[in-house]
Amino acid sequence: MSNLSPVVARVTDRIIERSRPSRSRYLELVERERDRHSDRSFLSCSNLAHGFAAAGDDKPAIATGGAINLGIVTAYNDMLSAHQPYGRYPEQMKLFAREVGATAQVAGGVPAMCDGVTQGFDGMELSLFSRDTIALSTAVALSHAMFDGMTLLGICDKIVPGLVIGALRFGHLPAVFVPSGPMPSGISNKEKQKTRQLYAEGKVGREELLASESASYHTAGTCTFYGTANSNQMMMEMMGLHIPGAAFVPPNTPLRQALTRAAVHRVAAMSKKGNDYRPMAELVDEKAIVNAIVGLLATGGSTNHAIHLPAMARAAGVIIDWEDFDELSAAVPLITRVYPNGSGDVNHFHAAGGMAWVVKELLGAGLAHADILTVAEGGMSDYASEPVLMDDTLAWTPAPAESGDDTMLRPVSDPFQPDGGMRLVSGNLGRGTIKTSAVDKERWTIEAPCRVFDTQEAVAQAFKAGELDKDVIVVVRFQGPRANGMPELHKLTPPLGVLQDRGHKVALVTDGRMSGASGKVPAAIHVTPEALAKDGKPGPLAYLRDGDVVRLAAGDGVLSTSADLSSREPAQAPPAGMGMGRELFAMFRMNAGGAEQGGSAMLEVAGL
Ligand SMILES: O=C(O)[C@H](O)[C@@H](O)[C@H](O)[C@H](O)COP(=O)(O)O
């Protein structure tokens, strides 16, 4: 007898019903691809020879077509601390593949943008669309049809979503995501944030700021705040796309290498030529997507997944919307507090029980689907265990019975908040999302006159000029997907945090995004429809003026103004930016769908 929560069951059934036509079209495609391209025997001799010409000792195995050949899609680069460890992975993975009579080839690389580097300047306007660029690059890599399985190397914000979207279009193949792990903890995130606010107030200089930042981001591995990258890792566990517990094991350790090896062995076994065929299309279904949403809500994950998850789901023919998130949020309690939702980081979270604890609690409370197909042979329950090395052999120990730190991890029976970390707000200014898990409850409702800006730079200038030292709702518009690529406006966190610490009631309202690491200041983001006109009709934010009273009430789900916008002329959007490659992304902007549908031109134009 299932103990599944009636709310989770109801939302899942609604998604299944809504997705029926698109999901069946997707599964028909997968069926066709499985028949036509699930191994390389259909390739001509010339095609094949091109595919293994440089494969050295692996040539005979690849040439015969009998051996399992794995495609490695890698987001390696030296600049992202999270992806830098991937440099050595392919050579190791080829050895691991040969251990089970398989081979592996790097099928292709995908770009990986670091939002931490581009935060606050023009490059950030490529961020959202870099996700679709990654999906396109994944498809280019896998389109050679040389492969019996996919090993996907990517961690950060848009990289996992892009890899998922691209790989799902080859859903007739099995897939495993191979993470590299979080960097060892540096100075605390709170210390980092304090120095930033002192810098914003002119009380410390660049030298002190750089020293503080470098003590936080100090070596290889994923940044240790619970932002979009680490929310990706959580979701891969909740969807069963990892080897269980791979998310937060540190890089460059024997356990990390054992997990990578297990991933290679496992995806070979899951191929059609293996003994346990599990195509990715059958793992990523409506229930797996609901598990990802539930994990996001229970852990206070990144608001960016209110945009990425709808796009990822669409690639599998699954249609979700923000009502699904909101309804699940009311039933899924917040059971973790990892910075910015608390003070500890993901290393502390992992040490306190980590994902094994989260999965155990969610399955035990019937808040996650236990009956999804996963990379792990035993299904979702295998993810309620933590990987360890016992005499150099990979093994798993069950999640601890008690939380290792109840300031970070709580049971469902005694949560930090009775509901999830993310809410829908809507009204006469549109629909947006707000991350309540990172904001003190007394700040969930802010009603104040607004100041309206068309760029985040203008906000910084107004702050420096002392114009914002009051109760104020800062509106930053023309930041949507079609306006300028929907950048994160995370650089606004320190100045708005200073205003809040001075005792003012402050909130942000924008059709742009925030970082998964943003917190503290209430922010209604992803406001849809965006301010930039679509089919000649601007979004409501285009009609706001300085002084209009705006109300943001996360508890009631309200985003509205008392001003009468009906007779106003809309503001004109600033011209689209040139430089930093932004002009090359005009085609993405022109055709982008709304944030609630994933903000993707690629999916819109493809009719997915
Ligand atoms: O969504 C996210 O998690 C962010 O995009 C994150 O990847 C980004 O890099 C932040 O900017 C880091 O935080 P700081 O800018 O505060 O270091």
Ligand code: SF4
């Ligand atoms: S977590 Fe963010 S800041 Fe850190 S490497 Fe990844 S993209 Fe860059």
